[in-house]
Amino acid sequence: xxxxxxxxxxxxxxxxxxxxxxxLAKKYNGEIVSMDSRQVYRGLDIGxxxxxxxxxxxxxxxxxxxxxxxxxxxxxxxxxxxxxxxDFKKKAxxxxxxxxxRGKIPFLVxxxxxxxxxxxxxxxxxxxxxxxxxxxRLEGEDIKKLLKALEKVDxxxxxxxxxxNKRRIVRALEVYCVTGKPFSFFQQKGESPYEPFLIxxxxxxxxxxxxxxxxxxxxxxxxxxxxxxxxxxxxVPTDWLKSLGLEYRGISEYLKKVNVIPAKVPDLSTSTRVGxxxxxxxxxxxxxxxxxxxxxxxxxxFARRQMVWFRKEKRIQWVSSSxxxxxxxxxxxxxxxx
RNA sequence: GGGCGGUUACCGAAGUAGUCAAACGGGGCAGACUGUAAAUCUGCUGGCAUACGCCUUCAGAGGUGCAAAUCCUCUACCGCCCA
Numbered sequence: 001x002x003x004x005x006x007x008x009x010x011x012x013x014x015x016x017x018x019x020x021x022x023x024l025a026k027k028y029n030g031e032i033v034s035m036d037s038r039q040v041y042r043g044l045d046i047g048x049x050x051x052x053x054x055x056x057x058x059x060x061x062x063x064x065x066x067x068x069x070x071x072x073x074x075x076x077x078x079x080x081x082x083x084x085x086x087d088f089k090k091k092a093x094x095x096x097x098x099x100x101x102r103g104k105i106p107f108l109v110x111x112x113x114x115x116x117x118x119x120x121x122x123x124x125x126x127x128x129x130x131x132x133x134x135x136x137r138l139e140g141e142d143i144k145k146l147l148k149a150l151e152k153v154d155x156x157x158x159x160x161x162x163x164x165n166k167r168r169i170v171r172a173l174e175v176y177c178v179t180g181k182p183f184s185f186f187q188q189k190g191e192s193p194y195e196p197f198l199i200x201x202x203x204x205x206x207x208x209x210x211x212x213x214x215x216x217x218x219x220x221x222x223x224x225x226x227x228x229x230x231x232x233x234x235x236v237p238t239d240w241l242k243s244l245g246l247e248y249r250g251i252s253e254y255l256k257k258v259n260v261i262p263a264k265v266p267d268l269s270t271s272t273r274v275g276x277x278x279x280x281x282x283x284x285x286x287x288x289x290x291x292x293x294x295x296x297x298x299x300x301x302f303a304r305r306q307m308v309w310f311r312k313e314k315r316i317q318w319v320s321s322s323x324x325x326x327x328x329x330x331x332x333x334x335x336x337x338x
Numbered sequence: 339g340g341g342c343g344g345u346u347a348c349c350g351a352a353g354u355a356g357u358c359a360a361a362c363g364g365g366g367c368a369g370a371c372u373g374u375a376a377a378u379c380u381g382c383u384g385g386c387a388u389a390c391g392c393c394u395u396c397a398g399a400g401g402u403g404c405a406a407a408u409c410c411u412c413u414a415c416c417g418c419c420c421a
Contacts, residue, residue: 037375037376037377038376048376083374085372085373085374085375111376113375114371114373115375118373124372126372135374160371161371162370162378162379162380164379164380165370165379166379167377168378168379171372171373171378175373186372240374243377244374246376249376297365304366304367305376308369309371
């Protein structure tokens with residue numbers, strides 16, 4: 001059976017993937033499958049950098065807004081409210097098949113490296129191997145104890161996983177406990193039904209950092225902080241938001257901090273209250289400034305980590321202009337027809 | 339003009355005679371990672387060397403001393419206080 005061609009546009013955050021992806025998909029009769037772990041959630045728009053509804057009308061986008069963030073911790077949130085990689089891969093495969101069947105070209109666009117890898121290389125993912133309460137229990141244990149347990153049930157993972165990384169140790173144990181099979185058992189790649197064509201957007205580090213910084217500021221102007229405030233008001237747990245990292249972590253921590261300030265102000269006569277309020281506002285502005293600077297640094301760090309992942313992937317063809325990307329795509333599609 | 343306090347690596351900041359190329363944090367750089375991944379974790383960060391190690395640093399110049407980022411003198415700059 002002939003493999004489905006997959007044009008993948010990837011790169012670090014803020015490098016211009018979305019606009020390039022839209023441009024190329026529109027030009028070459030394609031549709032976009034978003035490869036982003038946070039854009040799947042409804043209501044996480046500005047902070048996750050989701051393309052606008054208007055842009056979505058130009059080219060169809062898949063895997064955006066396909067899950068609700070968790071509202072409080074109910075029985076429903078057995079999985080911690082996460083849309084898992086297993087969920088994601090299943091939906092992506094379906095979307096790709098659907099696009100192809102309708103005679104269009106699937107364009108995968110995004111920066112969540114693991115998700116891209118899982119789809120492109122058809123990772124075999126055990127479903128339902130999540131047990132939040134077990135996880136919580138394991139996280140409370142001493143790391144030495146966890147390591148000893150892991151060594152016993154899964155020596156391969158024990159040898160591979162960084163012994164300082166509790167989270168991954170817990171995860172390996174969790175998989176073993178839920179499925180009865182060692183974590184390492186699942187680490188096999190299936191035959192891929194796709195013929196991937198990977199294009200990476202290359203950009204000098206300094207320029208990328210500048211773009212990141214400017215984008216944080218412009219998103220604040222677009223109401224990114226209000227977006228998080230609204231999510232919290234609607235009952236989305238702040239712990240969940242924090243676990244998403246970057247924007248949602250920084251902003252929800254900041255909001256918690258500023259909401260605390262007025263409570264600290266003692267009951268005062270009206271004559272002095274004005275001055276105090278000014279101080280409170282001043283402190284709030286200071287916190288916001290600090291939060292945004294820290295956020296920018298955290299995104300720099302994130303972009304670096306994305307690059308580490310991408311640099312390992314030798315199939316990527318790096319381009320520094322949309323023109324070059326266009327040429328590559330055209331050539332790839334032309335070769336397909338022959 | 340007088341008094342006091344300060345000046346440490348890219349930044350912030352410890353160190354107040356030997357164990358100091360100098361804690362710690364931030365930034366930066368390099369990396370691990372099959373599933374919560376925009377998460378989680380690791381290493382490096384004065385220069386040269388694979389390494390033993392060698393060299394140049396703690397505002398500047400001089401001095402004391404076996405030995406100075408640390409003590410003394412002067413100079414420059416910054417901050418606060420008195421004029």
